[in-house]
Amino acid sequence: MHLVRHALPRPDDRPRLTAPGSLLVVGLGNSSRADDAAGLEAARLVAEARPDLRVMECTGDVLPLVDAWDGVSLLVVIDAARSGATAGTVRRLTESALTTASRRRHATASSHGLGLVETLALGRALGGGPGRVVVYTVEGARFGPGERLSPAVRAGVRHAVQRVLDEVDGVDSAAS
Numbered sequence: 001m002h003l004v005r006h007a008l009p010r011p012d013d014r015p016r017l018t019a020p021g022s023l024l025v026v027g028l029g030n031s032s033r034a035d036d037a038a039g040l041e042a043a044r045l046v047a048e049a050r051p052d053l054r055v056m057e058c059t060g061d062v063l064p065l066v067d068a069w070d071g072v073s074l075l076v077v078i079d080a081a082r083s084g085a086t087a088g089t090v091r092r093l094t095e096s097a098l099t100t101a102s103r104r105r106h107a108t109a110s111s112h113g114l115g116l117v118e119t120l121a122l123g124r125a126l127g128g129g130p131g132r133v134v135v136y137t138v139e140g141a142r143f144g145p146g147e148r149l150s151p152a153v154r155a156g157v158r159h160a161v162q163r164v165l166d167e168v169d170g171v172d173s174a175a176s
Contacts, residue, residue, distance in 0.1 A: 023168055024072045024130070025055045026065065028079040028116070035087070035140030035153045038080040038160075042138070045161045046078075053168065062116050066123045074171055075130035076164055077116060080153070081137035088139060088156030090163060095120060095133035134167060136160045 027043025030036040040057050047055040056068060069075050081091065116135070123129035138156040149157065 022072055023053060023074045023076065023171060024069055025053055025076045025078070025164060025168070026068075027055070027057050028059075028062065028077060029057075030059060032145060032147060034142040034144060034146035034148065035138075035150055036080045036143050037147070037149060038138040038140060038153050038157050039078040041149060041154075042078040042136070042157045042160050042164070045157065046164055049161065049165055050168065062119045063122075065116075065119055066126070066128065069123065069130040070128055073131040074168075075133045076167060077133070077135045078160055078164060079116070079135065079137055080140040080143075082140055082143065083137075085139040086152070087141035087150060088152035088154075088159075090156050090160045091137045091139075092163065093135040093137065095135075136164055 025043060025046050027039035027041070027046075029039040029041075031040055040059065043055050043057050046053065056065075058065065065075075085091075120129060120133060138153055138160050140153055141150045
């Protein structure tokens, strides 16, 4: 089976999600799995703070990102993590660090179907992908059924949002 990217023209009523040189912030997660919703909550807070930014929430398979990041110079992803660190800990990873960590864990499974690392690799193989990728993770504590973030994760989300806004502001300043 051969994959062909953009084999058909876009329908006129479906605008492109991003303009060349733009930024895209994506929150990943599952709103029904307690702290796994950290990325979704962070994306909502980023969108409230900066309505001029393109912000997406991705609650399942991340494969739709292949089209969404077309022409994006910086993709910022926010997601919950389960590494054994203290709940609420925020980490910043580059694409290469994320790929290395994924290989070290031999992880191909994700609660989001096709994982972010695999989706990035697919996008790159198809000749696309964002210019630069930064991933912010918020260490979770509870991933079972439930709709509330734990207090430590809620605080971590606020910290992650501030770091994302600082990162985006730095890119905006450099572009000016």
